[in-house]
Amino acid sequence: xxxxxxxxxxxxxxxxxxxxxxALLPAGHPLASRDRLTLAEVRDVPDLPIARWPRLDGSYPDxxxxxxxTQSQLAQLVALGRTLLVIPxxxxxxxxxxxxxxxxxxxxxxxxVIAWPPGSRSPAVASLVRSAAGLHGTTLPASAR
Numbered sequence: 001x002x003x004x005x006x007x008x009x010x011x012x013x014x015x016x017x018x019x020x021x022x023a024l025l026p027a028g029h030p031l032a033s034r035d036r037l038t039l040a041e042v043r044d045v046p047d048l049p050i051a052r053w054p055r056l057d058g059s060y061p062d063x064x065x066x067x068x069x070t071q072s073q074l075a076q077l078v079a080l081g082r083t084l085l086v087i088p089x090x091x092x093x094x095x096x097x098x099x100x101x102x103x104x105x106x107x108x109x110x111x112x113v114i115a116w117p118p119g120s121r122s123p124a125v126a127s128l129v130r131s132a133a134g135l136h137g138t139t140l141p142a143s144a145r
């Protein structure tokens with residue numbers, strides 16, 4: 001899960017990794033040649049509207065961008081020059097040759113977290129949380145030890 005985007009209410013959590021964000025653009029777009037961008041520059045690109053993901057109730061936010069359902073669909077729409085998106089920088093690992101990643105310098109940092117039901121006594125959940133935290137050098141909250 002990712003803070004600040006996912007609703008973590010009702011879960012115990014441990015932060016695993018915090019990073020900046022990038023704009024994923026079609027390789028041929030003029031913004032793809034920039035060294036960095038701002039949110040204002042990517043928020044309203046007339047020929048490249050930001051894709052829209054469904055809300056929890058299945059509705060979509062207002063806007064001109066395409067409605068997307070899967071990562072694969074989104075990657076194809078970026079490659080075709082139909083949309084752009086702002087995502088965590090580590091997403092570069094899934095970048096296609098048709099994509100260019102440009103840092104968005106004023107986008108909020110994104111923190112990847114592991115989350116579990118509060119008060120869980122499951123040895124498997126505890127082991128998973130400890131393993132994930134260990135991989136990232138994370139200090140666990142007292143509720144997870």
